[in-house]
Every structure is written in C-alpha cells, then in structure tokens.
Amino acid sequence: MSIAATNAPIGQSERRTKAKRLVTGRGRYTDDVTARRVLHAAFLTNPFAHARILSIETEEAAGLPGVERVFTGPDIADACNGWTGNHDLFPKLDSPQQYPLAVDVARWQGEGVAMVVAETRAIAEDAAALIDVTWEELPAVADPVANLEPGATVLHPGKSDNLALELRLGTDAVDAAFERSTLVLEESFRFGRHTGVPLETRAILAEFDPSEQRLVIHQSHQAPHQQQELFARLLDLDEQNVRIVCPDVGGAFGIKLQFSGDEAAVAVAARILGRPVKFVADRLESFTSDIHARDHQVSARMGFAVDGKITALEVDDIYAIGPYSIYPRASIMEGNHVMQLTAASYTVPAFRGRSRIVYQNKGLMGHYRAVGQPLGCAIGEVLLDRAARKLGVDPVEIRRQNYADLSAGPVTSSAGVALEGLVLHECLDTLVERMDLPELRAEQTRLRSQGRYRGIGIAGFIEQTGPGPNYYGKGGIPVSAQDGCVVRLEPSGKARVFSGATDQGQGADTAAAQVVAAALGIQADDVRVTLGDSEVCPYGGGAFASRGTSIGVEVAWRAGRRLRSQILELAGALLQCDAEALDLRDGQVIELATSQARFSLEDVARIGHFRPYELPEGFQPMMSAVEHYVPRDKPTVVGNGIQGSYLEVDVETGIVSLLNHWVVPDCGFVINPLLLDEQIRGGVVQGIGGALFEELVYDDQGQLLTATMADYLTPMAAEIPDIDVTRIEKPMGDKTLGAKGVGEAGTAGAVGAVLCAINDALVPLGAGIAQTPCTPARILTAIEQARNE
Amino acid sequence: MDDVFDITLTVNGRRVSRRVPVRQHLTDFLREELGLTSCHVGCEHGVCGACTVRVDGAATRGCLTLAVQADGAVVETLEGLSESGEIVDLQAAFVDRNALQCGYCTPGMLITAAEMLDAKQPMSRADIRTFLSGNYCRCTGYQAIVDAVETTLTARLAEQEPSA
Numbered sequence: 001m002s003i004a005a006t007n008a009p010i011g012q013s014e015r016r017t018k019a020k021r022l023v024t025g026r027g028r029y030t031d032d033v034t035a036r037r038v039l040h041a042a043f044l045t046n047p048f049a050h051a052r053i054l055s056i057e058t059e060e061a062a063g064l065p066g067v068e069r070v071f072t073g074p075d076i077a078d079a080c081n082g083w084t085g086n087h088d089l090f091p092k093l094d095s096p097q098q099y100p101l102a103v104d105v106a107r108w109q110g111e112g113v114a115m116v117v118a119e120t121r122a123i124a125e126d127a128a129a130l131i132d133v134t135w136e137e138l139p140a141v142a143d144p145v146a147n148l149e150p151g152a153t154v155l156h157p158g159k160s161d162n163l164a165l166e167l168r169l170g171t172d173a174v175d176a177a178f179e180r181s182t183l184v185l186e187e188s189f190r191f192g193r194h195t196g197v198p199l200e201t202r203a204i205l206a207e208f209d210p211s212e213q214r215l216v217i218h219q220s221h222q223a224p225h226q227q228q229e230l231f232a233r234l235l236d237l238d239e240q241n242v243r244i245v246c247p248d249v250g251g252a253f254g255i256k257l258q259f260s261g262d263e264a265a266v267a268v269a270a271r272i273l274g275r276p277v278k279f280v281a282d283r284l285e286s287f288t289s290d291i292h293a294r295d296h297q298v299s300a301r302m303g304f305a306v307d308g309k310i311t312a313l314e315v316d317d318i319y320a321i322g323p324y325s326i327y328p329r330a331s332i333m334e335g336n337h338v339m340q341l342t343a344a345s346y347t348v349p350a351f352r353g354r355s356r357i358v359y360q361n362k363g364l365m366g367h368y369r370a371v372g373q374p375l376g377c378a379i380g381e382v383l384l385d386r387a388a389r390k391l392g393v394d395p396v397e398i399r400r401q402n403y404a405d406l407s408a409g410p411v412t413s414s415a416g417v418a419l420e421g422l423v424l425h426e427c428l429d430t431l432v433e434r435m436d437l438p439e440l441r442a443e444q445t446r447l448r449s450q451g452r453y454r455g456i457g458i459a460g461f462i463e464q465t466g467p468g469p470n471y472y473g474k475g476g477i478p479v480s481a482q483d484g485c486v487v488r489l490e491p492s493g494k495a496r497v498f499s500g501a502t503d504q505g506q507g508a509d510t511a512a513a514q515v516v517a518a519a520l521g522i523q524a525d526d527v528r529v530t531l532g533d534s535e536v537c538p539y540g541g542g543a544f545a546s547r548g549t550s551i552g553v554e555v556a557w558r559a560g561r562r563l564r565s566q567i568l569e570l571a572g573a574l575l576q577c578d579a580e581a582l583d584l585r586d587g588q589v590i591e592l593a594t595s596q597a598r599f600s601l602e603d604v605a606r607i608g609h610f611r612p613y614e615l616p617e618g619f620q621p622m623m624s625a626v627e628h629y630v631p632r633d634k635p636t637v638v639g640n641g642i643q644g645s646y647l648e649v650d651v652e653t654g655i656v657s658l659l660n661h662w663v664v665p666d667c668g669f670v671i672n673p674l675l676l677d678e679q680i681r682g683g684v685v686q687g688i689g690g691a692l693f694e695e696l697v698y699d700d701q702g703q704l705l706t707a708t709m710a711d712y713l714t715p716m717a718a719e720i721p722d723i724d725v726t727r728i729e730k731p732m733g734d735k736t737l738g739a740k741g742v743g744e745a746g747t748a749g750a751v752g753a754v755l756c757a758i759n760d761a762l763v764p765l766g767a768g769i770a771q772t773p774c775t776p777a778r779i780l781t782a783i784e785q786a787r788n789e
Numbered sequence: 790m791d792d793v794f795d796i797t798l799t800v801n802g803r804r805v806s807r808r809v810p811v812r813q814h815l816t817d818f819l820r821e822e823l824g825l826t827s828c829h830v831g832c833e834h835g836v837c838g839a840c841t842v843r844v845d846g847a848a849t850r851g852c853l854t855l856a857v858q859a860d861g862a863v864v865e866t867l868e869g870l871s872e873s874g875e876i877v878d879l880q881a882a883f884v885d886r887n888a889l890q891c892g893y894c895t896p897g898m899l900i901t902a903a904e905m906l907d908a909k910q911p912m913s914r915a916d917i918r919t920f921l922s923g924n925y926c927r928c929t930g931y932q933a934i935v936d937a938v939e940t941t942l943t944a945r946l947a948e949q950e951p952s953a
Contacts, residue, residue, distance in 0.1 A: 122810070723932055
C-alpha cells in the first residue's frame with residue numbers, strides 16, 4: 001500500500017472549501033469589509049520622475065465639504081518613524097531613509113505626496129485635485145547603464161554614484177577557462193520590467209482605538225505577522241496591540257508582500273483621526289506604486305569544449321531598481337538569483353558573477369513570483385541551445401551531458417547553490433517523451449519548407465523554495481522563516497486549525513486540512529482552517545518563496561500528529577491501556593490488536609472537554625496541540641523541473657502563436673495533485689506574460705507609459721494553449737513530509753522555454769532574440785537585422 | 790455637491806429605488822449602495838471583466854455603465870444567479886476543476902460563461918477561450934476555467950438532446 005493511501009486524504013484531489021464560497025459571490029476581500037464612520041483616502045502623487053516640492057497649498061482641498069483632513073508628507077512623517085530597505089548581510093547597501101509620503105523630494109512617478117481623507121473616495125479624489133503643489137522638476141535618473149557612467153547625474157544627494165550595491169561571486173579563474181574553450185558565446189540579455197497585476201489591487205482598512213492604543217488593520221496582504229511587526233515599530237505601538245487581518249486576498253504574487261508608504265499613511269491617519277480609514281488603490285496607482293520586478297541587463301558569456309561540455313560561465317548583471325531598496329526585504333535577491341541560477345543545474349567548472357544594483361527614478365523593485373529564477377533559467381538555456389547549434393550537438397544531449405552529477409550525493413554549484421535530491425535526468429526524459437520530440441522536429445522541418453517558422457524550446461530550471469532563517473534572519477529583517485500551527489479538537493470530534501501560513505488561493509488551507517485530517521483519522525471537510533490573522537494564528541511567515549507546502553503544511557502535519565498522540569493518551573487513560581495500542585481511523589479510536597472501534601473521536605472529545613472526571617485522577621486532557629517548524633538543516637529546499645514550448649512565429653507580423661506547453665516539475669511528496677497542477681499552470685501563464693506581453697515601459701524622463709490594462713498586456717485565455725503537466729513525485733521523506741513548493745515553478749521555467757522556442761523558430765532566418773517581452777516589433781527587428789547582416 | 794438622479798431598477802428580482810450621484814458607476818452603486826460585493830472593481834476602464842454583471846439579460850461591464858444608465862433596467866449579479874440556482878452546474882464545475890484560485894475574477898467569469906452557455910451552441914475549446922478573453926484571470930492560467938465551462942456545456946447540450 002502506498003504511503004498516500006494509508007494517509008488519506010493526503011495525496012487526494014480534495015476540493016477547496018473556500019472555492020465553494022467564492023463561486024457564489026460570498027468572497028470577502030478587504031474592500032468588502034466595512035466599519036462605522038469609515039473615511040476614505042485618496043493620494044496626490046508625484047507627476048514627475050524626480051521633483052522637489054517647493055510648496056504645497058492644501059487649504060482649498062481641506063475646505064471641500066466632506067473632507068476630514070489633508071495630510072502632507074511632513075504631517076505623516078511627524079507621526080511615523082522612517083525606514084530603510086537595508087540588509088545586514090550586505091552592509092554596503094545604504095538605502096536612504098524613506099517616509100510614508102515624500103518629504104521635500106519625490107523620487108518616482110506615482111510616489112505619494114499628499115493624502116486627503118474624506119467621507120467618500122470620490123470627494124477625497126476631488127479634493128486631491130485641488131491641492132496645489134509648486135514643483136521644481138529635477139533631472140531623471142532613468143537609464144541604468146548611462147547612470148553608472150562617471151559624471152552621470154547622481155540620484156541621492158551625498159552619494160558619489162547611483163550604484164546601490166555590487167554583488168560578486170566566483171573567481172577570476174574563469175578567464176583562463178574561457179581561453180581554453182573551443183567555443184565562447186556572448187550575449188546581452190534584456191529582461192523588461194513587469195509586475196504581478198493582482199486583479200484585486202492593494203487595499204487596507206485601518207482602525208485605531210486610542211483608549212487601548214490598539215491598531216486593527218484589514219489588509220490584502222501575504223504576511224500578516226510581518227505587517228504587525230512593521231506597523232508596531234513604525235507607529236511606536238506595542239506589538240500585542242496591533243492586529244493584522246488578511247481576509248480573502250484577490251491575487252498577490254509577491255506584490256502584497258511588501259510594505260507600502262500609502263498604507264502606512266492610512267494607518268497614521270486612522271490614529272490621528274480616531275476613525276477608520278480605508279484605501280483601495282486604483283489600477284493606475286497599482287501600476288505606479290506596486291512593486292515592480294525584473295528590469296535586468298545581463299551580459300553573459302559561456303564557454304564550451306568541442307563535445308559541448310560547459311567550461312566556463314560569466315554573468316554580469318545590471319539590476320535597475322527604484323530610488324530606494326524596498327522595505328523590509330531589500331531589492332537584492334533578484335540580482336543574486338540571476339547570478340546564481342544561470343545554468344545552475346549544470347556542471348560549470350569556472351564561474352564569475354557580478355550584479356550591480358542601480359538606483360533609478362522609477363517604481364520600487366520587490367519580490368514578484370519566482371524573483372530572478374526565470375532570468376537565470378532563460379540565460380543559461382538560450383546559450384546552451386546556441387552552443388548546441390554551433391557544435392552540432394543535439395539540444396537534448398547537450399543538456400544531458402552537462403547536468404550536475406549527483407550520483408555521489410549533494411554537490412554545490414560553482415555559484416554556490418547546494419544541489420541535492422534533484423531529478424534532472426528523469427524530468428528531461430519525461431519531457432522528451434511527453435513532447436514526442438522526434439515527431440515535433442519532423443513537423444517543424446516539414447512546415448519550414450512551406451515557409452512556416454515553428455520553434456521548439458526546452459528549459460530546465462532550479463528553484464530555491466521554502467527558505468530557512470539564514471537570509472532574512474541574519475539580515476536583521478523581521479521576516480519569520482518558521483510557521484506555528486495550533487490544532488484544536490472540538491467536542492464534536494472534528495478539528496480547527498490555526499496557522500501562520502496564509503492563502504491567496506493556492507489552497508494552503510485545504511492542504512493543511514488534508515494533513516491534519518490524515519493525522520486524526522477524519523475527513524478533510526471535518527477540519528476548519530483559519531489563516532491570515534496575526535492575533536489568533538500562531539506566528540508565521542505567511543506566503544512567500546513557495547513555502548506554503550514545505551513549511552506551512554509540514555507544521556500542520558506535525559501539530560496534527562501531536563494532537564493525535566494527545567488524543568491517544570487520553571483514550572489510553574480511559575481504556576487503561578497503552579496509547580501505542582490504539583489508532584485513530586474514520587473518526588474512531590481503534591484498538592490495534594483487534595481492529596475494534598472502542599470510542600468515537602466525538603466521545604473522547606466530549607469526555608476531554610465536559611466530563612474529565614471520567615478520567616483517572618490527576619490526568620489532564622490536552623485538547624489542543626501546537627507545533628512550530630523551521631527548516632534548519634539547509635538554507636532552502638532546492639527543486640528542479642523542466643518545461644517545453646512549441647510555437648509558431650509569423651515572420652511577416654512578428655506575432656507568436658503558442659501551440660503547446662509542457663511542464664515536468666519535481667514535486668517531492670504530493671499533498672493535493674489538483675491544486676498542484678493548477679499552481680503550475682497559473683505560474684506558467686505569468687511566465688508567458690513576461691516572455692511575450694507584459695512590460696512597464698518608461699520613457700527617458702522616467703514617465704511610465706503603460707499604466708493601464710489596455711497598455712500593459714497580460715495574457716488572456718485565447719493566447720494561451722493547454723498546458724501539459726506531468727508530475728515527478730517522490731515518497732514521503734524520513735524527517736519531513738518531503739513536500740516541495742511549486743508556486744513559482746511554472747513562472748521559473750516558462751520564460752526560458754518560450755525564449756528558446758522563438759530563437760529556434762528564427763534559426764533559418766539567421767536571427768535571434770535575447771530580450772523580453774518578445775513583442776512583434778522586437779521579433780521583426782531581429783529578423784530585419786539578420787537580413788541586413 | 791454631486792449632481793444626483795433618482796433611479797428605479799430591478800436588482801436580483803427586487804425593485805430598488807435610490808438617489809445616486811450621476812457620476813457613480815454601476816459597480817460602485819451595487820457595492821456601496823446595495824452591498825452586492827460579488828461585483829468587483831479590477832481596472833475601472835473596461836478591460837479586465839471583474840465587474841461583469843447582467844443588465845437586461847446581457848453580460849455588461851459594471852465599471853463602464855453609469856448607475857443612472859441602469860434606470861429601469863433588470864440587473865443581475867452573482868448573488869442573484871446563485872440564489873436562483875441558474876448556474877449551479879457551472880459553479881459546481883468550477884469547484885470540481887479548481888477553476889479559481891483567489892476568486893476575484895470568478896463572478897465576472899461565471900456571468901460571461903453563463904451567457905455563452907445560454908446560447909446552447911457547441912463550441913470548441915478555442916471558441917471558449919475566445920469568448921472568455923474579455924475576462925482576465927491572473928491565477929489559474931485559464932485551462933481549468935475552459936475545462937469547467939466545456940464540461941458544463943457538454944452536459945447541458947446532452948440534456949437538451951431529444952431522447953431516442
């Protein structure tokens with residue numbers, strides 16, 4: 001019997017309870033939460049990339065009927081501590097102090113400058129339009145490469161240049177390795193700036209009770225405990241008096257993992273006014289003030305021996321962030337990922353990496369789904385394909401022969417990634433089979449003779465998921481790597497779960513219910529899960545870095561197992577037998593020797609809660625269990641996977657039609673296949689968005705040109721093909737369930753697969769492209785360039 | 790100070806009269822005045838489809854419709870469709886197929902899909918994808934939604950076939 005079968009409902013495609021509610025229109029998102037005497041906030045934002053505020057006249061706005069108060073940057077800064085997006089592991093990063101609203105100088109278009117609080121949002125917006133600001137426009141720092149040059153305009157006064165931080169990895173031995181290489185390929189990659197576009201925009205409702213100095217916030221957010229700590233610290237409140245509730249969250253993807261100035265200003269206003277204040281960003285505010293991601297220019301060099309073996313790799317990245325490093329998590333990780341995860345699954349004998357993180361007058365840069373993983377994947381895979389073509393090696397073979405050799409145990413890549421327990425060859429072999437690669441190649445060749453350009457792309461990726469405490473903890477950043485979980489037995493014999501994990505639709509609640517149900521021998525529907533409340537849930541990290549399954553579900557399993565032991569102790573005391581002689585199955589306490597049911601779980605629960613006098617003297621029934629779990633033995637759970645893309649490029653229009661897409665993810669131990677597959681598919685489509693459509697285009701004055709959903713293109717149903725997902729599953733681990741997060745796996749590999757496929761399609765034209773999104777115009781330019789060469 | 794206008798309309802089968810600011814769009818009216826929060830605000834310029842409701846039987850962008858334009862109209866939201874049981878099969882298919890994650894697009898998606906199903910015409914997956922392309926979903930990647938709609942359509946078409 002398989003492990004999954006003995007531990008049902010683990011491994012089953014349980015449906016989500018929350019989904020039943022959401023399909024009937026009973027979702028309760030932050031804007032659906034109301035409060036008596038609530039006021040609404042609207043912001044006047046900086047219309048320039050970079051400008052000094054010479055004066056702000058608010059009198060007319062404040063006089064508009066229905067306006068409660070107008071706040072300027074200094075008004076809010078007086079009541080809120082400032083912050084810096086720094087990180088103790090990178091002491092050279094010295095991001096300047098920030099306040100909720102700009103004080104003196106505004107440094108990106110869309111930065112909040114003043115806030116109106118009024119009876120309705122409409123009145124607040126009317127009033128915001130009456131605020132009169134005298135601006136002195138300052139030069140925009142909007143080109144990361146030019147602004148690294150000596151003599152460039154420096155964004156922050158007192159700094160000598162615009163370099164926020166330089167990261168370096170590897171050694172100079174790479175130079176000699178390149179010299180010895182048969183083939184050295186070099187390419188400049190550009191990855192466009194994009195963002196997560198959760199359909200529900202950022203939203204907050206803040207309520208302050210001065211009598212208790214208590215702040216209660218409903219917020220559309222992924223990490224309530226992080227927010228509790230930050231609001232307490234910035235507003236000088238006691239942490240136990242700050243409560244963050246995250247109701248239903250309408251998409252997050254890392255966009256709702258950050259701390260935002262407008263949201264801080266709302267909390268300050270609620271405190272000053274003693275009335276609830278609500279702010280829901282509109283779509284324009286989302287595009288300009290949500291965190292952005294990517295925006296990298298990467299010069300990459302890869303050396304090869306004659307047989308296709310990689311000899312050397314150099315990755316030189318320019319990571320163009322905003323005017324500040326993001327608070328509290330810092331704008332570093334993406335640069336690190338680009339360096340570390342390029343060709344990470346391959347043996348690279350010599351490596352050197354650099355990432356220069358550059359300030360600019362554009363939106364802030366944070367941690368969008370998969371962070372830099374898709375970029376590292378794309379760079380390595382595109383170069384590998386080119387080498388295969390030049391050397392006449394099959395693209396599948398060149399991957400196979402370069403895979404890191406894990407047969408003798410874990411290895412560390414030359415960029416410092418610990419590779420352990422990966423299933424590289426199995427994923428590749430499965431993908432080749434699922435794609436029916438020989439047939440696809442034949443079709444491609446056939447159609448090329450008819451002037452149709454189809455491409456096949458394969459991209460393997462490495463993911464770093466479920467991180468331990470090393471990165472944020474040692475960085476002095478108050479982000480919890482551990483999750484706590486309480487499981488409580490109700491008198492009915494059914495259970496409640498309270499956990500520090502959070503859910504934005506992934507199904508973290510359902511998965512927790514499944515493992516607790518398995519531990520207690522009940523049904524998943526018998527378990528009610530409460531997440532996203534910093535007051536009632538045990539402390540935890542919430543949702544980031546695909547940690548929900550490997551940490552959040554793990555701790556639920558452990559807490560469920562602990563409660564199970566406590567229940568068996570109680571039953572053993574009742575039956576005057578050893579707890580080990582008993583089991584919990586189908587809502588019953590079973591005597592193992594006879595397989596006979598002795599009590600129902602409900603009987604035991606009612607005795608524990610209401611009739612403990614039936615128990616031996618002195619026995620204390622323990623009706624709840626708590627566990628905490630943090631991965632201590634490794635920095636992250638490293639997973640892998642591979643994706644395939646089949647597409648056609650119309651060489652007259654430059655339009656790409658996606659025909660098929662395949663994913664083979666390494667999932668470890670699977671809790672819920674249904675939820676897993678849909679996480680993968682959703683992630684793939686976000687990756688496709690970055691590969692083909694989505695771009696935050698700024699002009700050279702730092703003005704965002706794509707700030708509506710009509711200009712910023714996200715994938716729609718018609719452009720997306722069905723996506724074939726074939727899971728590589730592994731049995732439960734020894735010490736943990738062995739589940740791996742897959743929330744980012746889809747995104748991590750999709751960009752590389754699509755980019756490789758487009759390049760493959762363009763081979764007969766001698767053209768290539770190394771820029772995302774691969775818009776029709778860029779593809780046509782690439783074809784045109786090749787024609788002229 | 791807003792210009793206002795008196796409107797009377799039928800919402801989810803009930804007659805409703807309100808004095809509304811002329812600049813208020815239907816989505817804000819349904820949410821703020823009537824508490825019908827299944828109608829979501831996504832972009833407020835008619836692109837994302839999260840605000841889709843039914844006006845006089847047709848799937849309509851609530852954010853591009855002023856409340857005053859709905860004077861005299863019959864408006865249905867997902868609350869109404871759920872109460873009547875009209876799309877209970879489609880809703881069950883969405884849950885069964887996990888055709889939603891965060892659920893924010895779901896009310897609009899269901900109302901658009903319901904309009905497609907009402908046509909009672911066989912449709913390919915590509916047709917379904919095209920029909921749903923005015924409704925953004927950022928979580929699912931669409932496939933599960935297409936599956937759920939296709940399953941419901943197939944079942945409804947089978948039901949209406951005359952028994953042999």
